Amino acid sequence: xxxxxxxxxxxxxxxxxxxxxxxxxxxxxxxxxxxxxxxxxxxxxxxxxxxxxxxxxxxxxxxxxxxxxxxxxxxxxxxxxxxxxxxxxxxxxxxxxxxxxxxxxxxxxxxxxxxxxxxxxxxxxxxxxxxxxxxxxxxxxxxxxxxxxxxxxxxxxxxxxxxxxxxxxxxxxxxxxxxxxxxxxxxxxxxxxxxxxxxxxx
Amino acid sequence: xxxxxxxxxxxxxxxxxxxxxxxxxxxxxxxxxxxxxxxxxxxxxxxxxxxxxxxxxxxxxxxxxxxxxxxxxxxxxxxxxxxxxxxxxxxxxxxxxxxxxxxxxxxxxxxxxxxxxxxxxxxxxxxxxxxxxxxxxxxxxxxxxxxxxxxxxxxxxxxxxxxxxxxxxxxxxxxxxxxxxxxxxxxxxxxxxxxxxxxxxx
Amino acid sequence: xxxxxxxxxxxxxxxxxxxxxxxxxxxxxxxxxxxxxxxxxxxxxxxxxxxxxxxxxxxxxxxxxxxxxxxxxxxxxxxxxxxxxxxxxxxxxxxxxxxxxxxxxxxxxxxxxxxxxxxxxxxxxxxxxxxxxxxxxxxxxxxxxxxxxxxxxxxxxxxxxxxxxxxxxxxxxxxxxxxxxxxxxxxxxxxxxxxxxxxxxx
Amino acid sequence: xxxxxxxxxxxxxxxxxxxxxxxxxxxxxxxxxxxxxxxxxxxxxxxxxxxxxxxxxxxxxxxxxxxxxxxxxxxxxxxxxxxxxxxxxxxxxxxxxxxxxxxxxxxxxxxxxxxxxxxxxxxxxxxxxxxxxxxxxxxxxxxxxxxxxxxxxxxxxxxxxxxxxxxxxxxxxxxxxxxxxxxxxxxxxxxxxxxxxxxxxx
DNA sequence: TATGAATGAGATTTCATTCAT
DNA sequence: CATGAATGAAATCTCATTCAT
Numbered sequence: 001x002x003x004x005x006x007x008x009x010x011x012x013x014x015x016x017x018x019x020x021x022x023x024x025x026x027x028x029x030x031x032x033x034x035x036x037x038x039x040x041x042x043x044x045x046x047x048x049x050x051x052x053x054x055x056x057x058x059x060x061x062x063x064x065x066x067x068x069x070x071x072x073x074x075x076x077x078x079x080x081x082x083x084x085x086x087x088x089x090x091x092x093x094x095x096x097x098x099x100x101x102x103x104x105x106x107x108x109x110x111x112x113x114x115x116x117x118x119x120x121x122x123x124x125x126x127x128x129x130x131x132x133x134x135x136x137x138x139x140x141x142x143x144x145x146x147x148x149x150x151x152x153x154x155x156x157x158x159x160x161x162x163x164x165x166x167x168x169x170x171x172x173x174x175x176x177x178x179x180x181x182x183x184x185x186x187x188x189x190x191x192x193x194x195x196x197x198x199x200x201x202x
Numbered sequence: 203x204x205x206x207x208x209x210x211x212x213x214x215x216x217x218x219x220x221x222x223x224x225x226x227x228x229x230x231x232x233x234x235x236x237x238x239x240x241x242x243x244x245x246x247x248x249x250x251x252x253x254x255x256x257x258x259x260x261x262x263x264x265x266x267x268x269x270x271x272x273x274x275x276x277x278x279x280x281x282x283x284x285x286x287x288x289x290x291x292x293x294x295x296x297x298x299x300x301x302x303x304x305x306x307x308x309x310x311x312x313x314x315x316x317x318x319x320x321x322x323x324x325x326x327x328x329x330x331x332x333x334x335x336x337x338x339x340x341x342x343x344x345x346x347x348x349x350x351x352x353x354x355x356x357x358x359x360x361x362x363x364x365x366x367x368x369x370x371x372x373x374x375x376x377x378x379x380x381x382x383x384x385x386x387x388x389x390x391x392x393x394x395x396x397x398x399x400x401x402x403x404x
Numbered sequence: 405x406x407x408x409x410x411x412x413x414x415x416x417x418x419x420x421x422x423x424x425x426x427x428x429x430x431x432x433x434x435x436x437x438x439x440x441x442x443x444x445x446x447x448x449x450x451x452x453x454x455x456x457x458x459x460x461x462x463x464x465x466x467x468x469x470x471x472x473x474x475x476x477x478x479x480x481x482x483x484x485x486x487x488x489x490x491x492x493x494x495x496x497x498x499x500x501x502x503x504x505x506x507x508x509x510x511x512x513x514x515x516x517x518x519x520x521x522x523x524x525x526x527x528x529x530x531x532x533x534x535x536x537x538x539x540x541x542x543x544x545x546x547x548x549x550x551x552x553x554x555x556x557x558x559x560x561x562x563x564x565x566x567x568x569x570x571x572x573x574x575x576x577x578x579x580x581x582x583x584x585x586x587x588x589x590x591x592x593x594x595x596x597x598x599x600x601x602x603x604x605x606x
Numbered sequence: 607x608x609x610x611x612x613x614x615x616x617x618x619x620x621x622x623x624x625x626x627x628x629x630x631x632x633x634x635x636x637x638x639x640x641x642x643x644x645x646x647x648x649x650x651x652x653x654x655x656x657x658x659x660x661x662x663x664x665x666x667x668x669x670x671x672x673x674x675x676x677x678x679x680x681x682x683x684x685x686x687x688x689x690x691x692x693x694x695x696x697x698x699x700x701x702x703x704x705x706x707x708x709x710x711x712x713x714x715x716x717x718x719x720x721x722x723x724x725x726x727x728x729x730x731x732x733x734x735x736x737x738x739x740x741x742x743x744x745x746x747x748x749x750x751x752x753x754x755x756x757x758x759x760x761x762x763x764x765x766x767x768x769x770x771x772x773x774x775x776x777x778x779x780x781x782x783x784x785x786x787x788x789x790x791x792x793x794x795x796x797x798x799x800x801x802x803x804x805x806x807x808x
Numbered sequence: 809t810a811t812g813a814a815t816g817a818g819a820t821t822t823c824a825t826t827c828a829t
Numbered sequence: 830c831a832t833g834a835a836t837g838a839a840a841t842c843t844c845a846t847t848c849a850t
Binding site for chain 2: 016018019021022105108109110111113118121122126153156157159160161163164167168172173190193
């Protein structure tokens, strides 16, 4: 790994733990093992390190959305299979992905003082995940797999416990394997129950 | 309002908007209209201003818990009445209370870099609200008002959408009347639906 | 004891331990139990507290000189008696006197940065004690009690070990009874030996 | 001379004149001709500048001790020659050495408020010099050059006038050539007399 | 690529002092 | 007599950044 990448890795790590403002160039450089001035060869300034994360995150997140939406139209496989596969991607490649998780932590911290970040946080942790679920439920209704009803309401019912568990296990404490496991257990149990109830209604 | 109170008011306001570290004593003093050194007549240091908020918040929050638990044992009034009154207190006197809301915003920002704050955040926004709901559902089961089932599961189903809406409308953007209204509408609609489903299950 | 005296007592105590500049009005007031502003009713400023000590010390020290010189001309009593009585006064009423000792400690600390204090220190710990001894030895020579010789040389021989022991036991560590005892033992032993040698020369 | 060395030089100079606390980083920088923040490129903080002096001094002083002790066992040369050479090293390379003298001045000022410095002062101006002299006299006794007697007593007799003169001429006023000369004259005269008396006793 | 050196701006805090009450 | 309140000045230190090498 070259210096530029080391800087990025260390920065993200520290930003995710202490927040953007609380981490100084000094802190980063001490960890990387270079002098402060060297950072400015690789990056215009501190902000641009941060921007890089946001850009990469936005790309990944957009990619995931597209991947999930494509998966939907496939329509292949069973009802619960495709649902679980969506959840799996969303959990493993997004909420619990090392990079994404860290960026979301930074967004969580910085959102209040920074309008741009606030918009991103709202978009990527509140609105977009909900929209996906809404689309999923609408697709299921269109295919007649589930009875017609308020898809927005369904999506909230489905997503909000996941959001709650994510805040409890994935964004509050360190992202250890134990916390991941705790999250998975809670989230999958919720999904199971959710389907049972949906099935029961049918 | 005397200087001490002005400092507190301005500080909380700025902390809630930008976070503890991002706000300097200078910033606060400029707003209050005093010199920096004057702050140290009223407070030992910057941290102690912050501590005052945390202490007052903890007191208020504990008071609310007690109030809610006492309300439960009363058992007076109809099922949905007492439920709505709990929600009302929790929403208006806690989530949307000017002081509490601001302190919770600061906790939200500072939680990642600060272990003590993290604990408080988890306690007062995740765990304690859930515990109350669990107790409420257990009481309802004991009285035979709702059928016996997993109270923890019920509580998550009930509380997580509220938590989701709170993050969306109460802790992300400014706490305007519009946002309060949006939150109330979404939350009360959720509660209504929640009861309908519970009733339908009976 | 009234407030003014309490301020003086506490100030001297702290000055002697930490030096004039290192002690703040705050420190003093905390100890006395008054507010900072109250000091300025009793004293013009911080410096004037210090001046008071210097003035009082100079008075006491001058008084001691006069007392010692008067004692000399008395010529009453035996040779070693009068010598021991001089030493006794110099030790107990000066070097080890609570007030004088503390003032000399402050002078010791402040001498380098302050010309006036340096002069006082030199005068009262180096020059004046030596002058007294010179006078004493000259008197003894005049009375034929000791043989004529360089009184200055004798005085140095006599006083410098006392000065050394004083720096070791009385001005370096706290002025405890143990340190006083250690000083007395060393100093009186020195005086005894000094006379033995003088006698042996006769 | 580079900036780091300039800072050290100016700092020691000012510390020796006014004491550690009385000298501010501002004062130092004004003299050196740099901005305050620049100091922190070269030193961790103000204390670490001071520490550097103490460490270097301790090294030099220890070196001198070893040098003197080695000189003793040589036993070469005449009695008074070796004695004068010890005195010469102790005077010129220690008490009157520009660097050492300044550090000892700082220790003198700071000793009362600072336990560590007090220990150093006692060690390097009171105890260690005495120990050396004790060893020297013991060696002389062992070789039968001087008659057996209380070496501690001899050492005090020998060293305390030197200590007295040092305080008078080397640590109180500025270390000018005049003061050095005054010290040398007084000290060497004392040494001469000391030997004469020792010889007379034989 | 990397660093040594420097810096302006600003952060928190301390201190002696003033003044109206 | 004493204090509440305030302040100008200064102290130590941090930070992001620049620039020549």
